[in-house]
Amino acid sequence: MNAVSFSADAYFAEVMREVEAIPTTRRTTLSRRSILKIGVAGGAGLVLAFQLSGKAFAASAPVKGEFAPNAFLRVAPSGRILIYSKGPEIGQGIKTAFPLIIAEELDAAWSDVDIEQAPINPAVFGSQSAGGSRSIPNSWNQLRQAGATARAMLVSAAAREWRVPASEITTQDSQVIHQASGRKLGYGALAVKASALPVPDGKTLKLKTRDQYRLFGKHFGGADNAEIVTGKPLFGIDLKVPGMVYATFTKCPAVGGKVASANLDYLKSLPGVKDAFVVEGTGVVSEVMPGVAILADSTWASFRAKSALQVKWDETNASKDSWSESTKKARELASKVGEQEITKSGDFDAAYKGAVKKVEAFYSYPFVSHATMEPQNCLAHFKGDSVEIWAGTQTPERIITVTAKMLGLPENQVTVHQMRAGGGFGRRLVNDYAAEAAAISKQAGGIPVKLTWTREDDMMHDFYRPGGFHSFKAGVDAAGKLVALSDHFITFSSDGKGPVAGGNIPKEEFPFPLIENGLLTQTMMPLKTPCGAWRAPRSSTCAFAFQSFLNEVATAAGRDHVEFLLELMGEPRWLVPDNQGSLNTGRAAGVIKLAAEKAGWGRTLPKGHGLGVAFYFSHAGHFAETAEVSVDAQNKVTVHKVIVVGDIGPIINMSSAENQAQGAVIDGISTMNLELSIEKGRIGEGNFDEYPLMRITGTPQVETHFIQSDFTPTGLGEPALPPVAPAVANAVFAATGQRIRSMPFFKNLANQAQA
Amino acid sequence: MITLTVNGKPVEVDDSDPSMPLLWVLRDTLDLVGTKYGCGVGQCGACTVHINNVPMRSCSMPLSAAAGQQITTIEGLAKADGTLAAVQKAWVALDVAQCGYCQSGQIMSATALLRANPKPSDEDINTAMYGNLCRCGTYIRIKAAIHAAADDIAKGGVA
Numbered sequence: 012m013n014a015v016s017f018s019a020d021a022y023f024a025e026v027m028r029e030v031e032a033i034p035t036t037r038r039t040t041l042s043r044r045s046i047l048k049i050g051v052a053g054g055a056g057l058v059l060a061f062q063l064s065g066k067a068f069a070a071s072a073p074v075k076g077e078f079a080p081n082a083f084l085r086v087a088p089s090g091r092i093l094i095y096s097k098g099p100e101i102g103q104g105i106k107t108a109f110p111l112i113i114a115e116e117l118d119a120a121w122s123d124v125d126i127e128q129a130p131i132n133p134a135v136f137g138s139q140s141a142g143g144s145r146s147i148p149n150s151w152n153q154l155r156q157a158g159a160t161a162r163a164m165l166v167s168a169a170a171r172e173w174r175v176p177a178s179e180i181t182t183q184d185s186q187v188i189h190q191a192s193g194r195k196l197g198y199g200a201l202a203v204k205a206s207a208l209p210v211p212d213g214k215t216l217k218l219k220t221r222d223q224y225r226l227f228g229k230h231f232g233g234a235d236n237a238e239i240v241t242g243k244p245l246f247g248i249d250l251k252v253p254g255m256v257y258a259t260f261t262k263c264p265a266v267g268g269k270v271a272s273a274n275l276d277y278l279k280s281l282p283g284v285k286d287a288f289v290v291e292g293t294g295v296v297s298e299v300m301p302g303v304a305i306l307a308d309s310t311w312a313s314f315r316a317k318s319a320l321q322v323k324w325d326e327t328n329a330s331k332d333s334w335s336e337s338t339k340k341a342r343e344l345a346s347k348v349g350e351q352e353i354t355k356s357g358d359f360d361a362a363y364k365g366a367v368k369k370v371e372a373f374y375s376y377p378f379v380s381h382a383t384m385e386p387q388n389c390l391a392h393f394k395g396d397s398v399e400i401w402a403g404t405q406t407p408e409r410i411i412t413v414t415a416k417m418l419g420l421p422e423n424q425v426t427v428h429q430m431r432a433g434g435g436f437g438r439r440l441v442n443d444y445a446a447e448a449a450a451i452s453k454q455a456g457g458i459p460v461k462l463t464w465t466r467e468d469d470m471m472h473d474f475y476r477p478g479g480f481h482s483f484k485a486g487v488d489a490a491g492k493l494v495a496l497s498d499h500f501i502t503f504s505s506d507g508k509g510p511v512a513g514g515n516i517p518k519e520e521f522p523f524p525l526i527e528n529g530l531l532t533q534t535m536m537p538l539k540t541p542c543g544a545w546r547a548p549r550s551s552t553c554a555f556a557f558q559s560f561l562n563e564v565a566t567a568a569g570r571d572h573v574e575f576l577l578e579l580m581g582e583p584r585w586l587v588p589d590n591q592g593s594l595n596t597g598r599a600a601g602v603i604k605l606a607a608e609k610a611g612w613g614r615t616l617p618k619g620h621g622l623g624v625a626f627y628f629s630h631a632g633h634f635a636e637t638a639e640v641s642v643d644a645q646n647k648v649t650v651h652k653v654i655v656v657g658d659i660g661p662i663i664n665m666s667s668a669e670n671q672a673q674g675a676v677i678d679g680i681s682t683m684n685l686e687l688s689i690e691k692g693r694i695g696e697g698n699f700d701e702y703p704l705m706r707i708t709g710t711p712q713v714e715t716h717f718i719q720s721d722f723t724p725t726g727l728g729e730p731a732l733p734p735v736a737p738a739v740a741n742a743v744f745a746a747t748g749q750r751i752r753s754m755p756f757f758k759n760l761a762n763q764a765q766a
Numbered sequence: 767m768i769t770l771t772v773n774g775k776p777v778e779v780d781d782s783d784p785s786m787p788l789l790w791v792l793r794d795t796l797d798l799v800g801t802k803y804g805c806g807v808g809q810c811g812a813c814t815v816h817i818n819n820v821p822m823r824s825c826s827m828p829l830s831a832a833a834g835q836q837i838t839t840i841e842g843l844a845k846a847d848g849t850l851a852a853v854q855k856a857w858v859a860l861d862v863a864q865c866g867y868c869q870s871g872q873i874m875s876a877t878a879l880l881r882a883n884p885k886p887s888d889e890d891i892n893t894a895m896y897g898n899l900c901r902c903g904t905y906i907r908i909k910a911a912i913h914a915a916a917d918d919i920a921k922g923g924v925a
Contacts, residue, residue: 102865102902232861239866240854240873242800242840249799282783311790384804384812384867384901433867434901466805666861670907674864677903699809699899707895710905
C-alpha cells in the first residue's frame with residue numbers, strides 16, 4: 012500500500028510539470044514504424060466499444076492502398092483523409108483544432124477530412140494530456156510536421172509521375188498542381204505511389220508562414236457536432252458492454268474517514284443489487300479512498316441502494332476543516348507580514364513610507380467546485396492479467412501509470428480508451444474515479460463495472476479551487492505613479508511545506524515582476540480538503556484580487572485605469588528575456604488599448620451604469636476585458652456587455668475561439684457568485700440548488716477580438732477567464748462607488764444593500 | 767411489463783420497479799443514451815424529453831407515470847432518413863456545443879419552445895430555457911441558434 016495522502020498536491024505538481032514542459036519533437040513520433048505500435052493499444056476493447064458507438068477507439072492497421080506516412084493521418088485512394096486527434100476533447104475544441112493543424116500543412120480540403128480519436132499510446136503520439144492550456148503550443152510543431160511530411164511525399168510522388176521538379180509543384184485543396192503544364196492530381200490518386208517513397212527528414216520540411224494559411228482563422232464546426240445533436244453515444248457515461256454491472260461508490264464526506272461498519276447485508280437484499288462491499292482503497296486521494304461499493308443491474312438500482320446505505324465512519328484521521336474558522340484566522344493574520352517571502356524588489360518599506368497616498372485592502376474568495384455537467388464516471392474491466400478502461404479524462408496516460416501500480420500490472424497491460432468528456436476545467440486531470448472503477452472491478456471478481464458518481468458525490472469529492480486571502484498595501488507618489496506594492500497572501504498547505512495545488516503564487520505572477528518596490532509574502536494555514544487545478548489555477552483568483560486592488564490604487568491616485576495600466580507595462584519587452592511563454596508588455600499594451608477603444612472607454616454612460624477594465628496574463632495568453640454593468644437600488648447587478656480582447660498568436664479555429672471566450676465570460680460571472688461552505692471537513696453543498704451555476708438569464712452580450720500576431724499560438728481554454736471578475740467588480744465600483752472585495756459578489760452586494 | 771411509446775414506437779419494458787425514473791429506463795434499458803444524467807433532481811435539464819410534446823425532466827418522472835404517454839427523446843427528432851430538424855441544424859450551423867453534454871436537453875427544450883411559439887423573443891427564450899444549465903457557458907449561441915431555427919421554420923423548416 013502507498014503512503015496515505017489526502018492531498019493531490021504532489022500529483023498536480025507532477026502533472027503540471029509534464030504539461031508545462033516544452034517538448035522536443037521526438038523523431039520516433041513521426042516514423043512510419045510507429046503506426047504498427049498503435050494496434051497494440053487496441054485489444055479486444057475495440058469490438059466491445061463498437062457495440063454502442065460505431066466509431067473506432069483504436070486504429071486498425073492501414074488498409075492496403077492507403078497512404079499512412081505517420082500515425083496521425085491516412086489518405087485513402089478515394090481521396091478521403093482520416094486524421095487522428097491525439098488529445099482529450101473536454102469541450103475546448105481540440106478534436107477539431109488538432110486535425111486542422113495537420114490539414115493546414117497538408118493543404119487538405121477540410122471537406123475531405125474525417126476525424127477520429129487517436130488511441131492512447133504516448134510512445135507513438137507523445138503527450139496526450141490536456142491541461143494548462145498547453146495542448147496547442149505543445150503539439151504545434153509535431154502536428155505541423157505530421158501534415159507537412161505527408162504533403163512533401165505527395166508532391167514527390169507527383170514529381171516522379173509527371174517527371175517535373177518538385178519545386179514546380181504546388182498544393183491546394185487536397186490536390187497537387189503543376190501550374191506550367193496545367194496538370195492536377197487528387198491526393199487519393201497519389202496514395203499508392205506516395206506510400207512507396209521514403210519518409211523525408213523533418214529538417215527538410217518547409218512549414219507554412221502565416222500569409223500562406225488557408226484554414227486557420229476561419230470558422231469550423233466541432234468534429235462531433237452531428238453526434239451531439241442526435242444524441243449518439245460519445246461520453247464515458249454512455250457506454251455499455253456485455254456483462255456490465257452498474258456501480259456507486261460512497262466515501263466519507265470528510266476526506267480521510269474510513270468505513271467502520273456498513274449495512275452491507277441489507278443492501279444486498281435490495282431489488283436489483285448484485286453485491287455490496289467495502290473497498291479499503293490505497294488511502295491516496297488521487298487514487299482510491301476507503302468507501303462502500305454497491306453493484307446493481309441498473310444505475311437506478313445502484314443509486315436507490317446508495318440512498319439506503321448506512322455507514323458508520325471512523326473519522327479519527329479525517330478532515331476537520333472549517334471555512335469559517337479559516338476566514339477568522341486569515342483576518343487575524345492580515346495585518347502581519349507573511350511567514351515566507353515569495354518575491355521582493357527594491358525597498359517596499361521605504362517606498363511605502365515615503366508615498367504620498369497609501370491604500371490598504373483585504374480581499375478574499377471561497378472554495379469552488381468544478382461541477383462538470385457530466386458527473387465523474389468510468390467503465391473498467393479487470394481481466395486478471397490486464398485491465399481495460401474507458402474514461403472521459405484529461406490525463407489518459409496517468410490512468411495507465413496509476414492503475415498499473417495499483418493493480419500490480421505492467422503498464423502495457425492497461426488499455427485506456429479516451430472518451431469525450433462532458434467538461435473538464437481541470438477536474439479530470441485527476442482520475443480517482445477511474446482508479447475506483449478499476450479497483451471495484453477487481454474486487455468484484457473481474458466483471459466490467461460502470462461506476463457513476465451522483466451529482467452529490469461529484470460536488471463533495473472534488474479537487475477544489477482553494478479559497479484564499481490577500482492583504483494589500485500600495486503607495487503612490489506625487490505624480491500618481493505606483494511606487495510600492497505588497498501582498499500578504501494567506502493560503503493553505505496540506506503538508507506544511509508548500510501551498511496546496513492551485514493555492515500558490517509563483518514570483519513571476521503578474522503584476523509583481525513590474526513593481527519597482529514590491530513585497531509578496533505568504534502564510535499557509537493547514538488544510539486537508541483536496542485542492543486542484545480549477546480553470547486558470549491561481550490566475551483566476553489572483554486576477555480578481557490584484558486587478559481590483561490596482562483599480563483601487565488608480566482611483567486613489569486620481570488616475571484613469573487604462574492609462575495607469577499602460578504606464579505599469581512600460582516599454583515593450585518580454586519579462587523573461589527570450590521566453591515567449593512569459594508576459595510581453597507590448598502585447599499586453601496592445602490588448603489593453605484595443606479593449607479600451609472597442610468599449611468606448613471614457614464615453615458618457617447611462618445613469619446607474621459603470622464600465623470596468625482588467626488585464627491579466629496567464630497560460631501564455633494576454634487578455635484585456637471590459638465590462639459594462641448597471642446596479643439598481645437593491646444592489647442587483649446586471650452585466651450588460653463584456654468585451655474580450657486577446658493575443659494568443661494566430662487563431663486555429665475562430666468558431667471555437669469565440670465560443671471559448673464567451674464561455675470564459677459566462678464561467679467568470681457564474682463563479683464570482685458561487686461559494687462552497689466547509690465545516691467539520693464536509694462540503695456543505697450537494698447539488699445545483701445549493702450551488703447555482705449561472706443560467707441563461709444572466710448572459711451578457713460578449714464581443715470578442717483577437718490580435719493575431721505571428722507568435723506561436725497558445726491555448727485558450729483558460730486565459731480569457733481571469734480578467735472577467737475584476738472587470739465586473741471595477742465596473743460595479745464605477746457605477747456605485749461600492750468596492751467588491753470578496754466573492755460571492757452579488758450576494759455580498761445585496762447584503763450590503765440590506766445592511 | 768408495461769408499454770411505452772418512445773419516438774413513435776411501442777416498446778415493452780420491465781416494470782418490476784415502477785419508481786425507476788424514465789431517464790434510467792431510456793438510458794440503461796432502451797440504450798437511448800442521448801438523454802443525460804446531470805443532477806437527478808430536476809435542476810439542470812440535461813435529461814429533458816418530451817412527454818406528449820411537453821418538455822419534462824425524465825430524471826424526476828417515474829416509469830409508472832410515463833406508461834401510455836407519447837415520449838420523444840433527442841434520438842427521435844431527426845427524420846428516419848437522417849434529415850435533421852430545424853433546431854438540430856441550427857445547433858450544427860452555429861457550432862453551439864463546447865463539451866456537448868447538456869445539449870440534448872437544451873435542444874429538447876428549444877424544440878418544445880419553437881413548436882409552441884415559432885417566433886420567440888429573447889425574453890421567451892430566457893423563460894423557456896431557464897431550466898437548462900450549461901457549465902461551458904454556450905448560452906449566447908443557444909439563443910442565437912433558437913432565433914436561427916425560428917427563421918428556418920418561418921421559411922418552411924420543421925421544428
